[in-house]
Amino acid sequence: MNYFKKILRFAKPYRRYAVLNIISNIFYALFGTLSMLSLFPMLKVLFGNTEPLNTEPIWEGFGKITTYGEQYLNYFVTQKRTEGNDDVLIFMVGLIVTTFLLKNLFGYLAMFFITFLRNGVLKDIRNELYEKTVNLPISFYSEKRKGDTMSRISTDVLEIQHSFLSILELIVREPLMILFTIISMFLISAKLTIFVFIFIPVSGFLISLIGKSLKKQSDNVQREQGYFLSIVEETLSGLKVIKGFNAEKIFAKRFEESTNRFFKFSNSLLNRQNLAGPTSEFLGIATIAVLLWYGGQMVLRDNALDPGLFLVYMGLAYNILTPAKAISKASYSVKKGNAAAERVLEILQTESPLKDKPNAKTKTDFTSEININNISFKYEDDLVLKNFSLNVPKGKSVALVGQSGSGKSTIANLVTRFYDVNQGEISIDSEDIRKLKKSSLRGLMGLVTQDSILFNDTVKNNILIGNENASDEDVVEALKIANAWEFVKDLPNGIDTNIGDAGGKLSGGQKQRLSIARAVLKNPPIMILDEATSALDTESERLVQVALENMMKNRTSIVIAHRLSTIQTADQIVVMSKGEIAEQGTHTELLAKNGVYKKLVEMQSFE
Structure with missing residues (x-):
C-alpha cells in the first residue's frame, strides 16, 4: 500500500471522476x-401472508424499522384490494x-467515470516515466538493460492501472455493498447476523495466507519479462553479428532459458491468484x-423469524459473497500491482546526480574560451x-589524439556534461559548467559522434x-554544407524520404553526413567531433572531411x-x-x- 500512496498523486488531476465514481x-x-x-413484499404477496391492516402504521424509530416495513406492506396491499385493484403483483x-x-x-456510471481516471493515470505515469528516462544521465543506463526499462514503461504501468481500479473498488464500491447488506441483515435479525460474523475472521485469515507470496512472485515475473525484452532488443540491434557468426x-x-523461467514464475503466480476465487466462494x-x-431452526422450531424474511436474509447473505470475492481478488491484484509500482517508482524517484542546481544560470553565448582545469575522472575504480x-580559445580547433583508452572520448563526455568530473572543473567563459543549466x-x-545516430523518420525530420x-x-x-545534398536530392521523395x-537504407558515409547536417542546422x-570519420572508408572519409571543414569554419x-590525416590543419594537437x-603543439x-x-x-602511414 505504501507504493500506491505515492502513485495516488497521479490521480489528482482526475479527482472529479473519482468523486463521480464514488457517488455512483x-x-x-x-x-x-x-x-x-424488494423481494420480500413479492414473497409475502405470493405466499398470501399479508395480514389485512386498514390503519397506516406509525413510525417509531429505526429500532423497529423491520416491524414498520412489514406493517406498511400489509397496509399497502389491504388498501389496493379495498380499491378493487388486483394488480398488486x-x-x-x-x-x-x-x-x-x-x-x-x-x-455502469461508476465504471464509465473510473475509465477516465484509470486511463488518465496510465497516460500521466507513462509520460513522466518517459521524461524521467530521457533526463536521467547516461551513466544510469550503463548497468541497466534497455528491455527492463521498456518493460517498466509498458507492462508494469499497465499492471498499476489494473490494480488502481481494484483498489478503488476495494475502498468504495464493494465495502459499501457489504455495509448496506449487513445493516439490512441486522435489521432483519441481529441474533442471526452476530452468529454469522463468528465465521468471517476465520475466512479472512485463510484467504490472507494465499496472498502473502504474490508480491514476490509478481516481481519475479516482471523482472524476467524485462530480461527477455532486453534479449529481443539486443538481437534486433546486433542481427548482422548474430547471423555473421x-x-x-x-x-x-x-531466450528460451528466459521464457522457461518466465513460464515457471507465471504458473506459480497465476495458480496462487486463481486459488483466491474458489477459496472465497467455498468459505462463503x-x-x-x-x-x-x-x-x-429459528423459522421452523422457534418461530422467531418470518419464512419470507428468512429467504430474503439468505439472499442478502449470498449477496455479500460477490463483493467479498471481488475484495479478495482486488487484494491479490494490489499485491501484484505493488511489485509493479515499486519498479516504476524506482526510476521516478531516482535522483539525477547531474540535475541543474536551484540557482543554475542560463548561458546564451560563447565569447572567450573553454578551460579544462586540472580535472580527474573515473567511470568506476x-x-x-x-x-x-x-x-x-574561441575560434580555434583543438584535436585530441592517442591510442584507444587514452581518455579522448571521455573529454567529450565531460565537456557536454554527460558525466561530471571527480576533481577540478570545466568552465566556459570562466563559468563552471556545473553552475549552468x-x-x-x-x-x-553541436555533437557529431562516431556512431551516426539517426531515427526511423524522414531525412528532413532527422x-x-x-x-x-x-x-x-x-x-x-x-x-549542402554537409556534402549530403548530392545523394539526398536523388532519393525517391528527397528530404521527405524515410531512411x-x-x-x-543509407550507407555509413551518407548517415554520417546527415549527422553533420543536423549539427550544421x-x-x-x-x-565537438568524436571520431566522426573513423568508421568510414577512404572515399566516404574524404567527402565527410570536406563537410567537417565546411562546418568548422569560424567555429570553436x-x-x-583516430585517423591523424583528418586533423593536420588543427590549431593545436594534444597527444594523450x-x-x-x-x-x-601543431x-x-x-x-x-x-x-x-x-x-x-x-x-x-602503413595502414
Missing part, C-alpha cells in the same frame, strides 16, 4: 441492497425491476450452510583522466532535431580523432596517453619533436 458506487450499493429487500414486479435497473445503471542457436537458447457457501442450519588541463550548455554545442523551427530551405542549405530504422558556436572545435597529455611542431605523435603518424 454509493447508489449502486444502495440499490443493490434494496433490490434484494404487477406493482411488486415493477418495484423489483426498477431497483435492479437503477442498481445496474449506477454500476552463426550465433542464432546461442541467442535462441538464451460454508457460511451459507451454517446460516441454513441455524436460521432454519580506475582513473581515466589524471590532472588533465587544456585551454580552447544543462539545456543552455548543450545549446551552445535534420530538424538540430532546429525544429527551420524551413525546408534551411534544411537543404545544411545538407529506415537507424538510417538502415543547429549552428552552435562550439563543435574539439576534434577527437593513459589519461594524461604526452605532447601538444602538426609540424609535433613531427619535429620526433616523439609519440610522429610514431603514430608513421604507423598509420
Whole structure:
C-alpha cells in the first residue's frame, strides 16, 4: 500500500471522476441492497401472508424499522384490494425491476467515470516515466538493460492501472455493498447476523495466507519479462553479428532459458491468484450452510423469524459473497500491482546526480574560451583522466589524439556534461559548467559522434532535431554544407524520404553526413567531433572531411580523432596517453619533436 500512496498523486488531476465514481458506487450499493429487500413484499404477496391492516402504521424509530416495513406492506396491499385493484403483483414486479435497473445503471456510471481516471493515470505515469528516462544521465543506463526499462514503461504501468481500479473498488464500491447488506441483515435479525460474523475472521485469515507470496512472485515475473525484452532488443540491434557468426542457436537458447523461467514464475503466480476465487466462494457457501442450519431452526422450531424474511436474509447473505470475492481478488491484484509500482517508482524517484542546481544560470553565448582545469575522472575504480588541463580559445580547433583508452572520448563526455568530473572543473567563459543549466550548455554545442545516430523518420525530420523551427530551405542549405545534398536530392521523395530504422537504407558515409547536417542546422558556436570519420572508408572519409571543414569554419572545435590525416590543419594537437597529455603543439611542431605523435603518424602511414 505504501507504493500506491505515492502513485495516488497521479490521480489528482482526475479527482472529479473519482468523486463521480464514488457517488455512483454509493447508489449502486444502495440499490443493490434494496433490490434484494424488494423481494420480500413479492414473497409475502405470493405466499398470501399479508395480514389485512386498514390503519397506516406509525413510525417509531429505526429500532423497529423491520416491524414498520412489514406493517406498511400489509397496509399497502389491504388498501389496493379495498380499491378493487388486483394488480398488486404487477406493482411488486415493477418495484423489483426498477431497483435492479437503477442498481445496474449506477454500476455502469461508476465504471464509465473510473475509465477516465484509470486511463488518465496510465497516460500521466507513462509520460513522466518517459521524461524521467530521457533526463536521467547516461551513466544510469550503463548497468541497466534497455528491455527492463521498456518493460517498466509498458507492462508494469499497465499492471498499476489494473490494480488502481481494484483498489478503488476495494475502498468504495464493494465495502459499501457489504455495509448496506449487513445493516439490512441486522435489521432483519441481529441474533442471526452476530452468529454469522463468528465465521468471517476465520475466512479472512485463510484467504490472507494465499496472498502473502504474490508480491514476490509478481516481481519475479516482471523482472524476467524485462530480461527477455532486453534479449529481443539486443538481437534486433546486433542481427548482422548474430547471423555473421552463426550465433542464432546461442541467442535462441538464451531466450528460451528466459521464457522457461518466465513460464515457471507465471504458473506459480497465476495458480496462487486463481486459488483466491474458489477459496472465497467455498468459505462463503460454508457460511451459507451454517446460516441454513441455524436460521432454519429459528423459522421452523422457534418461530422467531418470518419464512419470507428468512429467504430474503439468505439472499442478502449470498449477496455479500460477490463483493467479498471481488475484495479478495482486488487484494491479490494490489499485491501484484505493488511489485509493479515499486519498479516504476524506482526510476521516478531516482535522483539525477547531474540535475541543474536551484540557482543554475542560463548561458546564451560563447565569447572567450573553454578551460579544462586540472580535472580527474573515473567511470568506476580506475582513473581515466589524471590532472588533465587544456585551454580552447574561441575560434580555434583543438584535436585530441592517442591510442584507444587514452581518455579522448571521455573529454567529450565531460565537456557536454554527460558525466561530471571527480576533481577540478570545466568552465566556459570562466563559468563552471556545473553552475549552468544543462539545456543552455548543450545549446551552445553541436555533437557529431562516431556512431551516426539517426531515427526511423524522414531525412528532413532527422535534420530538424538540430532546429525544429527551420524551413525546408534551411534544411537543404545544411545538407549542402554537409556534402549530403548530392545523394539526398536523388532519393525517391528527397528530404521527405524515410531512411529506415537507424538510417538502415543509407550507407555509413551518407548517415554520417546527415549527422553533420543536423549539427550544421543547429549552428552552435562550439563543435565537438568524436571520431566522426573513423568508421568510414577512404572515399566516404574524404567527402565527410570536406563537410567537417565546411562546418568548422569560424567555429570553436574539439576534434577527437583516430585517423591523424583528418586533423593536420588543427590549431593545436594534444597527444594523450593513459589519461594524461604526452605532447601538444601543431602538426609540424609535433613531427619535429620526433616523439609519440610522429610514431603514430608513421604507423598509420602503413595502414
